[in-house]
Amino acid sequence: MPSVKLRDVQVRIAGLERPVIDVPQLSIDAGERVAITGPSGAGKTTLINVLVGLERPNTGKVIWDKIDIFDLNEADRDGWRAKNVGIVFQEFHLFPGLGVLDNVLLPQQLRSFRSSAEHRMRAIDLLRHVGLTRLDQDAATLSRGEMQRVAIARALCTRPSVVVADEPTASLDKNSADAVTELLVDLSGSLGATLIVITHDSSLERAMTRAIFMDRGFVMTSEGNV
Amino acid sequence: MIPARFIWADLRRLWVGSTVVVLLIASATGLGVAVNLQERALRLGSARAAEGFDLVIGAAGSETQLVLSAVFLQLAPLPLMPGSILQKLSADPKVEMAAPVGFGDSFDGMPIVGTSAAFIDSRGHGKLTEGRIFRQISEAVVGAKVKLSIGDEIKPLHGLPDEGGHTHGELAYAIVGRMAETGTPWDKAILVPIEGVWRVHHLVDGHDDREEHEPEPASMTSIRIGPPWNNPPGVPAIIVKAKTIADAYRLRAEYRRDATLGVFPAEVLTRLFATLGDVRSVLAAIAMTTQALVAAAVILVCTVHLSQRRKQLAVLRALGAPRRAVFGLVWVEILILVGLGVALGVGLGYAGARIFSGWLSATSGITGPIALNLEDLTLVAVLLLIAAVIATIPAAMAYRQPTSIALRS
Numbered sequence: 176m177p178s179v180k181l182r183d184v185q186v187r188i189a190g191l192e193r194p195v196i197d198v199p200q201l202s203i204d205a206g207e208r209v210a211i212t213g214p215s216g217a218g219k220t221t222l223i224n225v226l227v228g229l230e231r232p233n234t235g236k237v238i239w240d241k242i243d244i245f246d247l248n249e250a251d252r253d254g255w256r257a258k259n260v261g262i263v264f265q266e267f268h269l270f271p272g273l274g275v276l277d278n279v280l281l282p283q284q285l286r287s288f289r290s291s292a293e294h295r296m297r298a299i300d301l302l303r304h305v306g307l308t309r310l311d312q313d314a315a316t317l318s319r320g321e322m323q324r325v326a327i328a329r330a331l332c333t334r335p336s337v338v339v340a341d342e343p344t345a346s347l348d349k350n351s352a353d354a355v356t357e358l359l360v361d362l363s364g365s366l367g368a369t370l371i372v373i374t375h376d377s378s379l380e381r382a383m384t385r386a387i388f389m390d391r392g393f394v395m396t397s398e399g400n401v
Numbered sequence: 402m403i404p405a406r407f408i409w410a411d412l413r414r415l416w417v418g419s420t421v422v423v424l425l426i427a428s429a430t431g432l433g434v435a436v437n438l439q440e441r442a443l444r445l446g447s448a449r450a451a452e453g454f455d456l457v458i459g460a461a462g463s464e465t466q467l468v469l470s471a472v473f474l475q476l477a478p479l480p481l482m483p484g485s486i487l488q489k490l491s492a493d494p495k496v497e498m499a500a501p502v503g504f505g506d507s508f509d510g511m512p513i514v515g516t517s518a519a520f521i522d523s524r525g526h527g528k529l530t531e532g533r534i535f536r537q538i539s540e541a542v543v544g545a546k547v548k549l550s551i552g553d554e555i556k557p558l559h560g561l562p563d564e565g566g567h568t569h570g571e572l573a574y575a576i577v578g579r580m581a582e583t584g585t586p587w588d589k590a591i592l593v594p595i596e597g598v599w600r601v602h603h604l605v606d607g608h609d610d611r612e613e614h615e616p617e618p619a620s621m622t623s624i625r626i627g628p629p630w631n632n633p634p635g636v637p638a639i640i641v642k643a644k645t646i647a648d649a650y651r652l653r654a655e656y657r658r659d660a661t662l663g664v665f666p667a668e669v670l671t672r673l674f675a676t677l678g679d680v681r682s683v684l685a686a687i688a689m690t691t692q693a694l695v696a697a698a699v700i701l702v703c704t705v706h707l708s709q710r711r712k713q714l715a716v717l718r719a720l721g722a723p724r725r726a727v728f729g730l731v732w733v734e735i736l737i738l739v740g741l742g743v744a745l746g747v748g749l750g751y752a753g754a755r756i757f758s759g760w761l762s763a764t765s766g767i768t769g770p771i772a773l774n775l776e777d778l779t780l781v782a783v784l785l786l787i788a789a790v791i792a793t794i795p796a797a798m799a800y801r802q803p804t805s806i807a808l809r810s
Contacts, residue, residue: 221805223808229808230803253722253723253724254723258721264716268712268716270411271410273410285721285726286722
């Protein structure tokens with residue numbers, strides 16, 4: 176399982192004097208569960224974007240197990256992300272009109288067109304695990320809690336080594352939020368994957384092993400939960 | 402790669418916009434296809450209508466008018482030639498057949514054309530489907546689309562179909578035969594012996610040497626019809642079939658002087674089509690401009706639409722879609738819409754041309770074959786090719802867009 180190291184990472188936006196994020200050094204070990212917290216505009220999303228190669232920093236290195244992902248060309252970086260990273264969005268981003276199972280299979284199909292039987296079995300297992308049995312149900316007809324559970328199954332289907340979730344519980348009621356928290360921890364734990372979540376939800380934060388607090392682009396504190 | 406099911410779900414989700422784009426493309430394509438089909442049909446239809454009319458001889462005047470009247474039955478009062486010309490042509494060894502055509506009467510909006518039995522025989526596809534050729538002055542053969550039955554009797558109305566006038570009470574024609582359909586204005590004509598036309602217009606019947614006299618109604622049925630004529634009255638036009646091509650040219654030259662005019666209808670048609678060709682160029686230019694405008698509108702719609710789905714495309718990238726898959730998704734979706742639009746447009750154009758052709762056939766009698774051919778397929782291929790090239794613009798925009806917005810709310 177890979178660990179990640181950030182060195183002298185800065186993301187700047189033209190016209191802004193201060194960098195959006197400025198992280199001289201940050202390490203996350205393989206298998207860690209990390210909560211990133213902080214006020215709005217602190218640079219949390221930008222940090223995650225940089226960590227998974229969705230946004231190129233102006234300076235610095237992002238090294239996953241000796242590979243600086245920004246040394247890769249864009250196609251290779253896409254390939255690396257597809258292989259190693261599972262993403263859960265705040266607004267789920269399931270594709271309406273596609274069934275639940277098709278949504279889960281989509282990330283792999285985006286690269287190889289057909290999904291293997293093994294992959295399909297895993298998708299069905301995961302969906303059962305998260306409590307969804309109607310595999311052909313249109314994703315648009317699910318409740319929000321169900322949508323996020325499908326999104327978790329989708330993120331974990333390719334057995335990623337890193338799972339990134341952006342406010343995964345923010346738009347859910349308490350019960351659904353708790354269920355999502357449990358699933359994220361359980362499923363990423365069973366893969367031994369590193370779990371990085373942006374959250375304002377204290378119960379999700381408590382389920383993590385480490386909290387990184389950010390403000391105005393800087394990592395202010397980074398400490399293990401007791 | 403983007404799975405087909407995803408593309409289908411995507412297009413279904415955007416069905417209103419997709420439908421508008423398909424309809425826009427369909428109407429522009431339809432216009433182009435209809436112009437091509439109709440122009441071709443008109444050209445082939447009128448060329449077909451002129452078949453069998455090798456040489457037309459009339460009194461000196463307008464060539465176009467002569468051909469329009471004698472071949473296309475767009476009747477207008479033509480000056481008459483002396484009957485002696487008919488007599489001379491009938492006896493000419495270069496001539497295989499010389500048939501007079503005389504107009505002046507109509508029945509129920511359909512022209513009554515006086516001619517000879519040889520003319521009906523000579524029409525390439527003029528075989529009778531019913532009955533027989535007229536044998537007496539009071540008999541008539543009708544075109545395929547004339548709504549009269551064998552045995553019906555008609556009284557000619559004086560004047561061309563659009564004019565109207567008094568009914569000729571002195572002569573009635575009994576329908577004895579029906580010609581096969583030719584797709585020409587002759588399908589709606591009533592053919593009678595020329596002697597009948599002469600008679601009802603109080604001319605001599607061309608079979609005696611006496612001067613004009615008023616015929617006795619009682620003697621009408623006993624009059625001999627057909628050649629040889631003796632001192633026939635004037636006729637507006639004579640359709641001539643020459644024995645050889647060289648003979649046809651000789652005859653044309655011979656009758657292109659003094660008071661007569663010999664024309665090859667094909668020649669006059671060629672000239673007409675040159676004019677028609679200009680009209681077609683204008684229509685084609687209009688169709689092409691419409692297509693260009695629609696292409697511009699579609700690019701605009703696609704671009705605006707793309708800006709609305711930046712997030713979706715970024716999410717696909719975040720989920721692992723390679724850039725080329727995002728390019729492909731946008732490109733394929735546009736091509737599907739254009740393909741559907743073009744296919745529908747070909748259908749619309751075909752249907753439009755059929756409808757227009759039906760109307761044209763009802764008014765002028767000229768039936769043109771509406772058929773898609775290689776030229777239309779080329780148009781389709783060119784449109785798809787242009788669309789394939791143009792679609793790379795929004796696809797490239799999708800390809801280049803940043804992935805970082807996937808996680809931003």
